[in-house]
Amino acid sequence: MRYPDKIAKIGLFSAFAIILGVVESFFPLPVPGVKLGLANIGVLLALYSLTFFDTLIVVFLKSIFVGIFAGNVVIKVLLSLPSTLTAAFVMFLYIKLTGRFTSPVSASALGGVVHIVCQFIILKIFIIKNLAIYSFLPYFSLISIFTGMLTGYLTCLILKHTIIGTK
Amino acid sequence: MKYPTKTDLLVIVILIAVSLYPILAQNDSAGKKKLFLLIGQKQYEIPFKDGTIDLNNKYDVNMILQIEGEKARFIESDCPNKLCIKYGWVNNCGEMAVCVPNKTAVQIKCEKDGNIDAISR
Numbered sequence: 001m002r003y004p005d006k007i008a009k010i011g012l013f014s015a016f017a018i019i020l021g022v023v024e025s026f027f028p029l030p031v032p033g034v035k036l037g038l039a040n041i042g043v044l045l046a047l048y049s050l051t052f053f054d055t056l057i058v059v060f061l062k063s064i065f066v067g068i069f070a071g072n073v074v075i076k077v078l079l080s081l082p083s084t085l086t087a088a089f090v091m092f093l094y095i096k097l098t099g100r101f102t103s104p105v106s107a108s109a110l111g112g113v114v115h116i117v118c119q120f121i122i123l124k125i126f127i128i129k130n131l132a133i134y135s136f137l138p139y140f141s142l143i144s145i146f147t148g149m150l151t152g153y154l155t156c157l158i159l160k161h162t163i164i165g166t167k
Numbered sequence: 168m169k170y171p172t173k174t175d176l177l178v179i180v181i182l183i184a185v186s187l188y189p190i191l192a193q194n195d196s197a198g199k200k201k202l203f204l205l206i207g208q209k210q211y212e213i214p215f216k217d218g219t220i221d222l223n224n225k226y227d228v229n230m231i232l233q234i235e236g237e238k239a240r241f242i243e244s245d246c247p248n249k250l251c252i253k254y255g256w257v258n259n260c261g262e263m264a265v266c267v268p269n270k271t272a273v274q275i276k277c278e279k280d281g282n283i284d285a286i287s288r
Contacts, residue, residue: 098174101174106175106179135263138188142187
């Protein structure tokens with residue numbers, strides 16, 4: 001079965017990502033700066049069932065609206081937009097190249113790592129500058145692998161059990 | 168669609184290995200310890216000498232640093248959360264206590280022989 005409309009899908013995935021992103025920002029996790037990244041389910045779904053260009057639209061809408069709703073617009077957007085774009089691009093290439101052998105679980109884990117690395121680079125350039133924050137990076141990237149696997153697994157379930165995942 | 172596949176697990180193991188590598192490599196590098204004070208864009212080396220240093224006199228931040236043996240900690244600071252004080256002693260290679268409001272940090276770096284990457288930051 002086919003889900004009827006491309007535009008409807010973009011809207012659906014964006015809404016999905018925005019709502020999850022906003023809701024998730026209300027639940028602080030024990031370690032500062034860590035969140036589950038559930039919003040990436042929307043981006044992953046878009047990657048798997050839309051073209052790359054349509055995914056970019058989802059990424060833009062998600063980053064900007066989550067920034068607006070979750071407070072501190074400038075820092076949020078500055079941190080999340082470039083890193084989500086890079087992560088989406090890497091995941092797109094990964095899915096294109098190895099999609100036949102892999103599932104969203106590893107794509108999402110890879111995306112999580114790319115995302116956190118980008119955020120550290122941006123932090124280093126614009127916000128904290130000369131402090132040696134890179135020494136925290138390995139711990140954050142380990143955490144992001146596991147949260148990425150979780151979101152990837154959820155994406156698998158959605159793709160498998162609903163019709164929105166079909167091309 | 169099948170999930171997670173064997174390739175998935177392989178990729179995840181590689182990712183975990185890549186992220187673990189810096190942590191493990193850090194612990195091996197037992198060289199000569201050096202104490203650095205990072206303030207804003209600048210970096211000062213401080214000799215290990217037991218006692219306390221009032222950073223207000225020399226560097227213009229309201230903090231007091233205590234040094235004992237080959238470790239150091241902040242014992243006084245005017246920042247709101249006092250995270251740098253709660254961090255406690257800094258004594259391992261690469262470890263640091265950071266005070267973001269004052270843009271100040273104290274870090275121990277280890278120097279391997281003939282390796283100058285500790286200074287080039």
